[in-house]
Amino acid sequence: MRQLNPKKLLLSKWTAAKPVNKEKHFLVRSAVKPASEDLPIELFELEAVHSGRTQIIHWRDLQDETRWLQGWK
Structure with missing residues (x-):
């Protein structure tokens, strides 16, 4: 599990590990x-x-590497 700081998440980029609807x-x-x-x-x-x-997400959900990858890949 990766370490995240919620104060530094604003404008960060993420890639869905399993994209839905492109x-x-x-x-x-x-x-x-x-x-x-x-x-x-x-x-x-x-x-x-x-x-x-847009969607609302809890910041801890971004720590799940099976769902989210940090950055654009």
Whole structure:
């Protein structure tokens, strides 16, 4: 499992290990602000480069190397 820092994920690039609907490359577009400012940021918005579709993902899901590869490959 790779080590990630959620504070450094913004605008990082990711490749889906198993692309769906030709969506292979993704960019972390923004952080989803928690309900309280005291809580840490845990959710991020990923945008598919091919289609522009966005999805919300927990930053720890990016540590799963069977689903996500860091960078564009």
